[in-house]
Amino acid sequence: MAISALNIGASGVTAGLTALSNSANSIANASTQGFAPAQATFRETTPAGSGVSISLQGQQLAAGNAPSGTDLATEITDSMVYKAQTQASLSVIKTSDATLGSLLDIKA
Incomplete structure (x- = not known):
């Protein structure tokens, strides 16, 4: 189970x-x-609960003199969400590693 949690955290x-x-x-x-x-x-990987995957959907290029389609407020907010998601996934890895280490100590 701990190895699976490491994989889930890594995919996150x-x-x-x-x-x-x-x-x-x-x-x-x-x-x-x-x-x-x-x-x-973002999509959940198969089997359910085994991790997450991401796909990036590009858009057609606009005309050369058209303004950028970037909404800075949305992008900055999304960046903060992605940072928090990454930190949470790192916490999953850290906790899984500690649990696995404790389990190995008990068996030793």
Whole structure:
């Protein structure tokens, strides 16, 4: 069970960092004309409860002189959510590691 929790935590960290990177890219390109930010979508992996995956859905490029489609308020808020998600996933890994260590100490 502890190994499974490590995998779940790791998938959460990977998904959170991918989403955070995507959001940072959108913020960095907010003033780029015609930039269309990608949308991050999280999904539970199969079997249920075994982790999370992420996909990024890009959009068609806008006309060259069109304003950026980036909403800074949304991107900054999403960045804070992704940071908290990543920290929570790291806590899962830390707790799982401590539990596994205690279990090994008991068996030794």
